[in-house]
Amino acid sequence: MKIKQLSVFVENKTGRINEVAQxxxxxxxxxxxxxxxxxxxxxxxxxxxxxxKQAEQVLRExxxxxxxxxxxxxxxxxxxxxxxNILDCLAKEQVFIEYMYAFSEGETARVVIRPTDLDRCIDIxxxxxxxxxxxxxxxxx
Numbered sequence: 001m002k003i004k005q006l007s008v009f010v011e012n013k014t015g016r017i018n019e020v021a022q023x024x025x026x027x028x029x030x031x032x033x034x035x036x037x038x039x040x041x042x043x044x045x046x047x048x049x050x051x052x053k054q055a056e057q058v059l060r061e062x063x064x065x066x067x068x069x070x071x072x073x074x075x076x077x078x079x080x081x082x083x084x085n086i087l088d089c090l091a092k093e094q095v096f097i098e099y100m101y102a103f104s105e106g107e108t109a110r111v112v113i114r115p116t117d118l119d120r121c122i123d124i125x126x127x128x129x130x131x132x133x134x135x136x137x138x139x140x141x
Contacts, residue, residue, distance in 0.1 A: 001134045002070040002118060004052045008045040009065035012038060020045060023062050029055045033073075033112060035101035046101070048073065048112065071114045072122055073133040078109040086111070089128035095121050 010016040017036065024031060030050040037044050049055045052068060059066045076082040083102070090097065095115050102111040110133065115121040125132060 001072065001122070001132045003048060003073050003112075003133070005069050005071045005112070005114070006047045006049055006052060006055055006059075007067045007069060008047065008059055010043045010045055012040070012042055017043075017045060019062070020059065020064065023058050024049065024055055027054055027058045029058070033101070033103055033110065035099075035112075037099075046099075046112075069114065070118055071112050072118060072125065073110060073112050074125060075108055075110050075131045075133055078104040078107050082109065083111065086125070086128070086130055089124055089130070090115070090121065093120070093124045095124060 008020055010020065021031070028051070032048040032050065034045060034047040037046070047055075048071075056066050056068060074086065076086060087097075095117065098114045098116060100111060100113045102109055104110070113121065122132065
């Protein structure tokens, strides 16, 4: 299942990430998952949010650079080797992963993957009996 992800470009300046969080909070948008990658001048805040359209609109109005991409999110056991088994399925099929991030709680881990070929990745993960998550599943977390 494809899930929309926001990428927000933020200056490497104190308080900019907090500004994003405050704007989303004021507009009732929940950040389900996020990752921050930075370079010398700016960072890319990648987020799975409860309302992509609302988040995109309010962040653009606040003059943030925002893009929307599709990713795949899956759930697996939070035990040693679970992620490796999943990545083995993708590696055997030559799926290139641009980036990924994960978060866990208790016995469950959730992994967000941005492959170069999203549809092929989803097909392979489905054949490997991975538990793919939908937007609705994420909202219930």
